[in-house]
Amino acid sequence: MKLIGKQVLTPSGWQRDLLIEVTAGRIVAVGQADSAADADYYPFKIVPGFIDIQVNGGGGVLLNQQCSVDAISTMMQAHRRFGTTAMLPTLITDSVEVMARTAASIVKAREQGVAGIVGVHFEGPWLSTVRKGVHSEQFIRPPTDRELAIISDPALGKVMVTLAPETVPVSVIQTLSQAGVLVFLGHSNANAAEVEQALDAGAVGFTHLFNAMSPMQSREPGMVGVALASAHSYCGLILDGFHVAPQTCQVAMRAKGPERMILVTDAMAPAGTELNDVEFFDTRILRHGNKLTTPDGTLAGSCLTMIEAVRNAVSWCRVDLADAVAMASTTPATLLGLQDTMGQIAVGSAASFLCLDENLSIRHLWQQGTKIELNDQEPVE
Structure with a gap:
């Protein structure tokens, strides 16, 4: 899975148009989205779960x-x-x-x-x-x-x-x-x-x-x-x-x-x-x-x-x-001693993050790499 966030909160602060790549529920790459034509774009703020x-x-x-x-x-x-x-x-x-x-x-x-x-x-x-x-x-x-x-x-x-x-x-x-x-x-x-x-x-x-x-x-x-x-x-x-x-x-x-x-x-x-x-x-x-x-x-x-x-x-x-x-x-x-595996959008962390709109409402959410349907809480396949 690849996605691009309009603004992404990383350990070094907010980054614009950042690519997040996920494999097996973990973030495997975070970087600029210049050549990521195969990624889904989300025009929101993406923050850790x-x-x-x-x-x-x-x-x-x-x-x-x-x-x-x-x-x-x-x-x-x-x-x-x-x-x-x-x-x-x-x-x-x-x-x-x-x-x-x-x-x-x-x-x-x-x-x-x-x-x-x-x-x-x-x-x-x-x-x-x-x-x-x-x-x-x-x-x-x-x-x-x-x-x-x-x-x-x-x-x-x-x-x-x-x-x-x-x-x-x-x-x-x-x-x-x-x-x-x-x-x-x-x-x-x-x-x-x-x-x-x-x-x-x-x-x-x-x-x-x-x-x-x-x-x-x-x-x-x-x-x-x-x-x-x-x-x-x-x-x-x-x-x-x-x-x-x-x-x-x-x-x-x-x-x-x-x-x-x-x-x-x-x-x-x-x-x-x-x-x-x-x-x-x-x-x-x-x-x-x-x-x-x-x-x-x-x-x-x-x-x-x-x-x-x-x-x-x-x-x-x-x-x-x-x-x-x-x-x-x-x-x-x-x-909890889990800072290397959760709580931040960084390589190695669990792919648990959410998209917030300008009103700080949750528009999309992923838990350990699985996108969750917010209405009925069933995973989106």
């Missing part, structure tokens, strides 16, 4: 409730038409049995070649009850050897875990980090010293910055303050207008830069659907426009999509489109 590292559900599916290969595939398809070409399906705090079943399904999905499933994110269960958000308190607990074994299984691919450092021994963070697990901090009431200790032990980032974590104050930086001050940590950010005010997002982006800030959806089952009411453990998630809450008004994830997050970064936070795309693609790929 998005990578969502925190997606709890979508397409009517919540991973906790349907932790199967079919459910994982449904989630991927639901988010794919909004630009997500790779993801970490995310399990909210649950029983060890559900953790084990989810892990087994992630392994099977990867073995069966479900496109875009690069690993898994366990959000909990080692959290703070003070900052639990919608996580079920009955399942919040200290780590066990069985849970550590589940999370450390290399067959899972790339693994993230969100934990509250004040509830977990430093030795556990060290063990997980040494096993290649990406430790993120969140749902935590830790003080700055506890957060710094966790970073020193190997933690690399923060889950949904500002939400469900100790705030920054003048004499106690809290988790938020340490996150903004630490030069090498990553931060996930839910840019839906409900979780964090746009001005606050601007401050955070200026502090971290596009190389350390990651746009996430924290999407729940209603994402990509018209569902307004779904079950969630012993309560329900209600949709009010684009806002999800439990009946008592507690925020319960989002129905945000990645293309909306990118648009919001551009329109609300005055971020350059290239930087917004980086926070949705290149930066998460770098966090």
Whole structure:
């Protein structure tokens, strides 16, 4: 396959009339299109596919409730038409049995070649009850050897875990980090010293910055303050207008830069659907426009999509489109150690990219070299 984009976002910036050649799902050549008469021309901006590292559900599916290969595939398809070409399906705090079943399904999905499933994110269960958000308190607990074994299984691919450092021994963070697990901090009431200790032990980032974590104050930086001050940590950010005010997002982006800030959806089952009411453990998630809450008004994830997050970064936070795309693609790929195989339009990368029009609507999309029909999400032969 050969195609030419009117503007293509490459690691060195925007390039005009660039030829992209794809073989066996990989980009094998990128260059000027002077003599490529056999290539299809797309008069759009072509950008790398998005990578969502925190997606709890979508397409009517919540991973906790349907932790199967079919459910994982449904989630991927639901988010794919909004630009997500790779993801970490995310399990909210649950029983060890559900953790084990989810892990087994992630392994099977990867073995069966479900496109875009690069690993898994366990959000909990080692959290703070003070900052639990919608996580079920009955399942919040200290780590066990069985849970550590589940999370450390290399067959899972790339693994993230969100934990509250004040509830977990430093030795556990060290063990997980040494096993290649990406430790993120969140749902935590830790003080700055506890957060710094966790970073020193190997933690690399923060889950949904500002939400469900100790705030920054003048004499106690809290988790938020340490996150903004630490030069090498990553931060996930839910840019839906409900979780964090746009001005606050601007401050955070200026502090971290596009190389350390990651746009996430924290999407729940209603994402990509018209569902307004779904079950969630012993309560329900209600949709009010684009806002999800439990009946008592507690925020319960989002129905945000990645293309909306990118648009919001551009329109609300005055971020350059290239930087917004980086926070949705290149930066998460770098966090996951996959920067050589995804997250950029370059030789050797997976041929996962999308065409954006002037309104930042997705006009065409490819996932691992296969062009996807955006209406019904079936591959175009």
